[in-house]
Amino acid sequence: xxxxxxxxxxxxxxxxxxxxxxxxxxxxxxxxxxxxxxxxxxxxxxxxxxxxxxxxxxxxxxxxxxxxxxxxxxxxxxxxxxxxxxxxxxxxxxxxxxxxxxxxxxxxxxxxxxxxxxxxxxxxxxxxxxxxxxxxxxxxxxxxxxxxxxxxxxxxxxxxxxxxxxxxxxxxxxxxxxxxxxxxxxxxxxxxxxxxxxxxxxxxxxxxxxxxxxxxxxxxxxxxxxxxxxxxxxxxxxxxxxxxxxxxxxxxxxxxxxxxxxxxxxxxxxxxxxxxxxxxxxxxxxxxxxxxxxxxxxxxxxxxxxxxxxxxxxxxxxxxxxxxxxxxxxxxxxxxxxxxxxxxxxxxxxxxxxxxxxxxxxxxxxxxxxx
Amino acid sequence: xxxxxxxxxxxxxxxxxxxxxxxxxxxxxxxxxxxxxxxxxxxxxxxxxxxxxxxxxxxxxxxxxxxxxxxxxxxxxxxxxxxxxxxxxxxxxxxxxxxxxxxxxxxxxxxxxxxxxxxxxxxxxxxxxxxxxxxxxxxxxxxxxxxxxxxxxxxxxxxxxxxxxxxxxxxxxxxxxxxxxxxxxxxxxxxxxxxxxxxxxxxxxxxxxxxxxxxxxxxxxxxxxxxxxxxxxxxxxxxxxxxxxxxxxxxxxxxxxxxxxxxxxxxxxxxxxxxxxxxxxxxxxxxxxxxxxx
Numbered sequence: 248x249x250x251x252x253x254x255x256x257x258x259x260x261x262x263x264x265x266x267x268x269x270x271x272x273x274x275x276x277x278x279x280x281x282x283x284x285x286x287x288x289x290x291x292x293x294x295x296x297x298x299x300x301x302x303x304x305x306x307x308x309x310x311x312x313x314x315x316x317x318x319x320x321x322x323x324x325x326x327x328x329x330x331x332x333x334x335x336x337x338x339x340x341x342x343x344x345x346x347x348x349x350x351x352x353x354x355x356x357x358x359x360x361x362x363x364x365x366x367x368x369x370x371x372x373x374x375x376x377x378x379x380x381x382x383x384x385x386x387x388x389x390x391x392x393x394x395x396x397x398x399x400x401x402x403x404x405x406x407x408x409x410x411x412x413x414x415x416x417x418x419x420x421x422x423x424x425x426x427x428x429x430x431x432x433x434x435x436x437x438x439x440x441x442x443x444x445x446x447x448x449x450x451x452x453x454x455x456x457x458x459x460x461x462x463x464x465x466x467x468x469x470x471x472x473x474x475x476x477x478x479x480x481x482x483x484x485x486x487x488x489x490x491x492x493x494x495x496x497x498x499x500x501x502x503x504x505x506x507x508x509x510x511x512x513x514x515x516x517x518x519x520x521x522x523x524x525x526x527x528x529x530x531x532x533x534x535x536x537x538x539x540x541x542x543x544x545x546x547x548x549x550x551x552x553x554x555x556x557x558x559x560x561x562x563x564x565x566x567x568x569x570x571x572x573x574x575x576x577x578x579x580x581x582x583x584x585x586x587x588x589x590x591x592x593x594x595x596x597x598x599x600x601x602x603x604x605x606x607x608x609x610x611x612x613x614x615x616x617x618x
Numbered sequence: 619x620x621x622x623x624x625x626x627x628x629x630x631x632x633x634x635x636x637x638x639x640x641x642x643x644x645x646x647x648x649x650x651x652x653x654x655x656x657x658x659x660x661x662x663x664x665x666x667x668x669x670x671x672x673x674x675x676x677x678x679x680x681x682x683x684x685x686x687x688x689x690x691x692x693x694x695x696x697x698x699x700x701x702x703x704x705x706x707x708x709x710x711x712x713x714x715x716x717x718x719x720x721x722x723x724x725x726x727x728x729x730x731x732x733x734x735x736x737x738x739x740x741x742x743x744x745x746x747x748x749x750x751x752x753x754x755x756x757x758x759x760x761x762x763x764x765x766x767x768x769x770x771x772x773x774x775x776x777x778x779x780x781x782x783x784x785x786x787x788x789x790x791x792x793x794x795x796x797x798x799x800x801x802x803x804x805x806x807x808x809x810x811x812x813x814x815x816x817x818x819x820x821x822x823x824x825x826x827x828x829x830x831x832x833x834x835x836x837x838x839x840x841x842x843x844x845x846x847x848x849x850x851x852x853x854x855x856x857x858x859x860x861x862x863x864x865x866x867x868x869x870x871x872x873x874x875x876x877x878x879x880x881x882x883x884x885x886x887x888x889x890x891x892x893x894x895x896x897x898x899x900x901x902x903x904x905x906x907x908x909x910x911x912x
Contacts, residue, residue, distance in 0.1 A: 253668050254661055257630070278690065281632060282728040293869045297856055301724045301760065302638035331816075344855055349642070353661055363663035365651065369642050376643050377843045384851035385842030386643070387636050388761055391853050393815060398852040400818045408845075500743070504815060577816025 254354070292318060292584045305349070307387045308342040315392045316593030318584060322394075330574035331396035333566050336476050337409070338379045339595070340559040340566075342386075344416065345375035346598035347522075347556050351424070351447075355544035355549060359451055367447070371419045380410040381405050385457065394584055406567055417560050424448045428556035436532035438540060438550065440608035447477040448553050455546050465544035467517050468526035473498075474596030478562045482528040483518065489528065495594050519543060520600040523551040531558070552598075623655040624679045624775050627671065627705055630660050630826060631698045632725040632733065633685025636761035637716040643843060644764035653732035660684075672696045680774060681709045682767075686718040689746075699746070703737075706750040711753050711774045712736070715767055720756040721861035722783070737786065741861045756786040760858035765840050766791050785861060787834070792859065795883060796830035799838030800849045806831070809897040810905045815852060818909050822854040823878065827869050829857030831882035 250261045252590055255501040260276040283302050287295055299314040300307035312335060319325050352368035382401055383391035384489040391398050417429050425432050425446040435441050442449050442456070455461055468486060474497055482491040493513070501510045518524070523543060526534035537547040630638070638660045644650060657678055658664045665678055672694055683702065691698045706712055714736050717723035721735040732892050734744050737751050747754075755774075757766050770788060773780050779791045797803065805813070805821035813820030822828035829850050830838075837847045837855070849855050856868050872879040881890050 251669065253694075254659075254663075257635070257660075258668065278693075279632065280726055280728070281634065285729055286724065286727045291867045291870075294864075294866050297868045298864065301636065304634045304639040304761070307634070307636065349661075353663075358665055365662060366648055369644075369647055373643050373645060373843070377845050380843035380846045382851070384846050384848035384853050385837075387639055388858075389848060389851075389853065390856070391848075391851060396816055398815045400816055400852060402818075403813070536624065576814055577814070579814070595899045 253497065281332075293393070294575065296393060300388050300390065304387055305346055306342065306597045306599065308339060308383075308389070309595050311390060311392055312339050313593050313595040315394060316595065317591045318394050320593055321589035322582070325395065325580055326578045328574045328576065328578060329569075330571055331418065331576055331578075333477075333570050334382060334397050334399070334401070334576065335392050336478075337563055337566055338383050338391075339476075340373040340478075340563045341378045343374040343596070344556050344559050344597045345372040345379075345386075345547060347552050348372045348375075350598070351549075351553060356447070356451060359454055361451070362428045364447075367423060371416045374412045374416045374419075378409045381409050381412075393577070395580045396575065398577065400576050401572075403572065408571075408572065410564065410567060413517050413560050413563055416556060418554055420560070424553060424556070425526050429561065433533075433554075433557055433561070436536055438533060438537040441533065441550075448550075452546055452549065455549075461541045461546045462544055464543075464548065466519050466543050468543045469518045470543075471513055471518035471520055472525045472528050472596060473594035476596070477566065478529075479596050480528050483513070484524070484527040489530075495592055498594075498613035521548075521598075522555050523548045525596060526554065533610065623653060624771075625655050625657050625677055626659075626680045626682055626771070627657050627676075627678045627709075628659040628682045628684065628699075629671075629693075629705070631683065631685035631687050631691055631693070631719065632728055632730060633716070633718055634724075635660055635684070637684045637759075637767070640761035641715075641764050641767050644768050646768070647846065650768055650771075651814050654771060660721060668694045672701060678705050678708060679706050679710050680771065681705045681712045683712065683719045683736055684715045686725040686728070686730075686733045686798045687736060688733040690731045691733075702747070703750075706747070706753070711752070711755060711769075711897070712750060712753045713757060713770060713774075714786075715757050717760045717858055718860075720758040720787075723760060723889060724864055727864075731906045735861075738861055740910065741785070751786075754786055755780060755788060756780065758785070758787060758792070758861075759835065760856075762859075763791075763836065763840055764843065766822075766836070772855055777790050783834075787859075791840075792834040794834065794836050794839055796833045796835045796837045796847075796849065796855045796856040796859075797882065800830060800847070801838075802849060804905055807897070808900070808902050808905055809894050810902070812906075819905075822849065822852070823871065825871050826854050827856075827867065827871050828854035829860070829865075829880070830855035832880050833857040833860055835859040 252259050252261060262274040262276055263270050264272040287298055295314045300311045331449050348371045349368045352364045357363045379386040382399055383389040421429055425444055425448050427444055442453055471483040472479060473481055482489055483493050495597050497514050499512045534551045537550045541547050655731055656662050656664045657666050657676050687698060689699055714720045718725050719735055721738045721740055722733055726733045735755060736747050739742060755770060757770060783789055783792055802821045806823055811824035813822050813826055823831060833855055857863050857865060
């Protein structure tokens with residue numbers, strides 16, 4: 248059986264394999280490619296910062312960050328200010344939050360039989376886009392992060408504006424997704440307690456439970472995250488066993504004869520990536536509890552993704568307090584990238600998975616692993 | 619009862635969907651959706667599926683095309699060229715959103731055969747869709763600003779005449795240059811050419827590849843996300859609204875004998891050199907210092 252899936256920024260086909268009348272395996276067949284790796288060949292290395300974000304209109308910022316970090320990893324010595332690191336992390340957080348809202352209201356709620364709440368998707372995601380634009384000029388498709396830092400020199404008043412966008416987004420979360428203070432939500436370690444609340448998230452999750460879908464969507468129950476920063480931890484988790492020693496060079500990519508998308512494996516095994524993986528590795532109490540009760544199902548996955556919204560908003564507020572505006576935003580590299588021959592790589596956590604970039608100056612490889 | 623809303627088909631070809639997501643940043647979508655209805659959109663729910671669009675006869679008033687076009691590109695088992703032709707013949711207007719759909723753009727360089735925009739291969743007019751050219755409005759940009767999409771659609775709905783340039787772009791948005799309204803303009807005017815990334819001060823035209831003085835667009839007139847622009851924040855304009863996008867080598871200004879290869883629109887080399895010579899003869903202390911210096 249083959250089904251066309253739409254409204255996923257392009258189309259794909261799902262090829263189902265059945266065993267005893269039940270779905271045993273599903274293969275995703277992407278029907279087109281944009282060949283961004285080919286477009287990058289023989290270009291100036293810095294052009295990757297403009298071209299790579301055009302891989303995707305929804306996670307363009309993650310691709311910018313993966314590109315700049317891959318280029319920076321080509322240097323043996325490169326100075327990066329704490330200000331630049333925090334600024335980059337802030338705008339990446341805002342993109343992840345931006346996408347979580349769109350995914351919840353534009354994709355998941357309609358999938359579960361609710362009407363599509365367009366404005367509930369766009370209202371908070373526009374606030375996050377404004378926060379990115381305040382720092383990075385525009386959203387989508389900025390290239391403000393360059394080798395050695397960021398191009399912008401934001402001031403205190405800009406940060407106040409960004410803080411207001413964060414507070415307004417938190418307020419939206421508390422008034423719509425879970426009718427509770429976000430601190431209370433983040434302290435909750437019992438998913439059943441959450442389901443007794445009002446709001447779009449508990450309503451949706453209760454519907455999943457009531458319809459007996461809480462075991463739907465299970466995968467390998469193996470989790471991995473590479474894009475380490477001040478919030479996300481790197482590691483892999485298989486059931487309750489957590490390992491932090493993982494290596495990006497053990498990620499293997501294989502062409503797929505049925506699809507333009509590559510198969511991505513770690514040490515020859517498939518892993519889940521994205522918010523549920525990050526929560527399992529970060530040991531987020533609410534998500535660990537959901538996983539204990541419902542496994543790696545769609546229910547746990549939805550909770551994990553929505554849970555990242557207040558987590559990252561609150562963490563971003565803390566990051567802003569750590570910003571020292573007297574530090575430089577950009578420190579010019581001592582060696583120009585055009586004088587370097589090197590192979591660099593990086594991995595960045597994105598809203599739906601992680602983006603890995605390998606930059607060989609003349610060749611470029613992108614793995615975009617998503618769920 | 620039949621809806622009186624204007625019906626739009628948003629069709630995507632070879633694209634990153636950046637225009638789709640840029641449009642979702644339009645701040646007045648509530649009002650917009652009172653006037654327009656998408657019979658199909660890549661993200662917004664619609665009454666019809668893609669298979670319906672391809673296999674049935676669905677009434678439509680405006681065809682929006684996003685993404686580069688190739689005769690090789692197949693969408694849900696149908697050639698994109700056939701889908702475009704099917705709806706182009708019945709709609710009032712066709713709107714290309716983004717530089718890919720308008721001129722080929724970034725994905726002109728992808729591996730598909732003969733990839734172009736709807737009517738242009740970069741600046742060169744193409745003939746494949748000549749028969750629908752008079753219906754078309756091109757909204758270039760990578761991505762295009764949401765206000766430009768929404769207000770063009772409103773103009774069609776209100777049956778207002780839209781004055782277009784030779785590349786079919788509305789003059790009201792594209793007669794300006796991105797340079798117009800940039801907060802760094804004084805540094806350009808007085809040729810303060812010591813820009814460094816990460817600073818509020820300086821102009822990126824002289825060394826860091828800013829295309830703003832020779833790029834048509836309203837980025838510094840209609841701000842992005844209502845708050846900012848790339849050049850205001852210190853990032854060079856990449857010339858993304860022009861048919862030549864992507865030119866490449868985005869962060870460096872190409873020069874011949876120290877003179878930028880691309881000069882502001884309409885400014886002759888001699889004029890530029892004369893003005894540059896005069897301004898370089900003066901030192902303007904205020905512009906040579908940091909903005910916040912006492």
